[in-house]
Amino acid sequence: MRDVFIAGTGQTDIGEHWDRSLKDLAVEAVCAALPAERRGEVDCLLVGNMLSGELASQENLGACAADWAGLGPVEAVKIESACASGGAAFREGYLRVASGASDCALVLGVEKMTDLLPDGVSAGLALAADGDTENLHGATFVALNALIMRRYMHENGCRHEDFSGFAVNAHRNAAANARAMFRREVTGEDYARACMVASPINLLDSSAICDGAGAVLLCADPQALGNARRIRVTGSGAACDTIAVASRQDPLQLLAAELSSRRALAGAGRKAEDIDLFELHDAFSIMAVLSLEACGFAPRGRGLRLALEGEIGPRGRVPIATRGGLKARGHPVGATGVLQVIDAVAQLRGEAGASQVPEARVAMTQNIGGSGASIYTHILEAEG
């Protein structure tokens, strides 16, 4: 397998774009990542998206995006893995370039969620849960995560307020990110007062419905990178778990996070201790906790302590959501896995401003589909 480098990144603002379509968002991100003069070099386009058919009445999104962005007859395909669609598309791009099937792959993640009433979006998102045993009984994703969070609190004897550090950290970091959805800080008191969504999950435990797109250009030739600091994708791992939470032996173990991070770390020749920042999938606070535990950053039942002890901030032991994360940068589902990579690249290039992780050289990203059903983990490293 060949080395794979990040040759460009681009994104839209993340938020509610009531005046813009899926097409507008996709084209903006592609143009931001890909200088016009390099358009002819791209030989494949991988599009991460979950709900273009349901929410934007458009399938065949690979061919659409290639057409919209003026990429000509280039091969293009849509990759769907629920909220991990962006991570799945990034892995495809990585494998294409690493294997020599592509010399220059463009990965686009895009989602347009605000054109429907919130009920419609929740119903759409619920398509990532098990149709027979979860959806059928009306379990939305926030409901499923609430059950998991309740179980975690019960098993580990912790209180709801113990989770406040995740929202506080994410919002503080987002304040330093000009493209983030929620650029305002929140406090522990805000968290205590936030309205309940599905007990024990409150508003500040939850990422919001939003729109956005991100694009990353991957290439094999480091000469093509120009003067930017060289960022290499050194590890990639993917794994699945049962689609229904109830089918798992242990609902508090993210088996696919464990397996995919182990594979990505092994590929990079790294250990969890080597990771300088971890862009994890904090769609809900409880998912951040379970990811930290599954990937070896904390023993089982102790992930919460990292937040309580202030270790998840940019200068902590395991910086997470360093540009705002899903919680505050925003979670346009199919785009998220690509946005995580863009955030990690900003850190590795020292461009993260007030939320910069000092001397960041090794970053991990992890994108989760369903309640832990499909998980993609990547390692990115700054060279030179």
Place this chain on the structure above:
Amino acid sequence: MRDVFIAGTGQTDIGEHWDRSLKDLAVEAVCAALPAERRGEVDCLLVGNMLSGELASQENLGACAADWAGLGPVEAVKIESACASGGAAFREGYLRVASGASDCALVLGVEKMTDLLPDGVSAGLALAADGDTENLHGATFVALNALIMRRYMHENGCRHEDFSGFAVNAHRNAAANARAMFRREVTGEDYARACMVASPINLLDSSAICDGAGAVLLCADPQALGNARRIRVTGSGAACDTIAVASRQDPLQLLAAELSSRRALAGAGRKAEDIDLFELHDAFSIMAVLSLEACGFAPRGRGLRLALEGEIGPRGRVPIATRGGLKARGHPVGATGVLQVIDAVAQLRGEAGASQVPEARVAMTQNIGGSGASIYTHILEAEG
């Protein structure tokens, strides 16, 4: 890149399965392709599907299918490219094994279309057309193909009855295929009498809405194949075109068919003359004609002559739809690209009964998404 072999195939009957779910169909095809004792060898599952979200209320279909089929925590993802989703998934599987990213990849194509009223299915299929310029004006796929067929007849001075050979050939071949949807022969008179769907396209120009699944096991190790005749995937090509037909300089040129077949043939070191059978995308008769022309089997405007001169039958110069094709074997959209491979394998193994192509050694499959917007072409060859 390594050699890639077909290590197993399996499928459901193709037709209307009112009593069976998407899950039932997926599991049957996987179990038919993959002996239980080999389940542990599979390291990735690529699922081709277009409309599971819209028609079966289930996304994250990769993880679902892996779970349903008992494949454990294996990496799994859904690939969407409209009616070419199966071909796109097959290409992903091929690339994974060829590159060494996978030693044993399972490709599943599945679609469950009959649970909705026909209006709902047509609206779902229309999501593969351009939302802004085609869908918005109510153009269904049959309407778009009717415009193309009318233009073809005008430019080339041919009559509607000249197209009858495609339906007659497909139905005759399907009669010899126990898994086909329409196992009855039709005549030129039946064609002349068939009811009009969207002039000039009549019922026998059109593939039908149906359900079905197919699965193909790909592996790098020829030792794993046992005693079956060795079938190797020798070429793979993909390309896109504009999503809207009206954006093309020439609506009668399938540019992506031309490019993808050229790439696949070049990869295999073959020319069009070497192809013993061509499983093409005869969703409508006119698409079969345009594919024959785009891939070099006939000059422009002369593809129809192959049918008129009897050259598309199993003993003709360019046998097509040899197991019934999309027209008569059936076209469960996301499954079709995988079913084409299964049909080609049956021919290359000499198991096609009354529609066997004599001494078939080199087969080409071609799967089309949208009105020619995304196209996947593969070459399969029998060895030894």
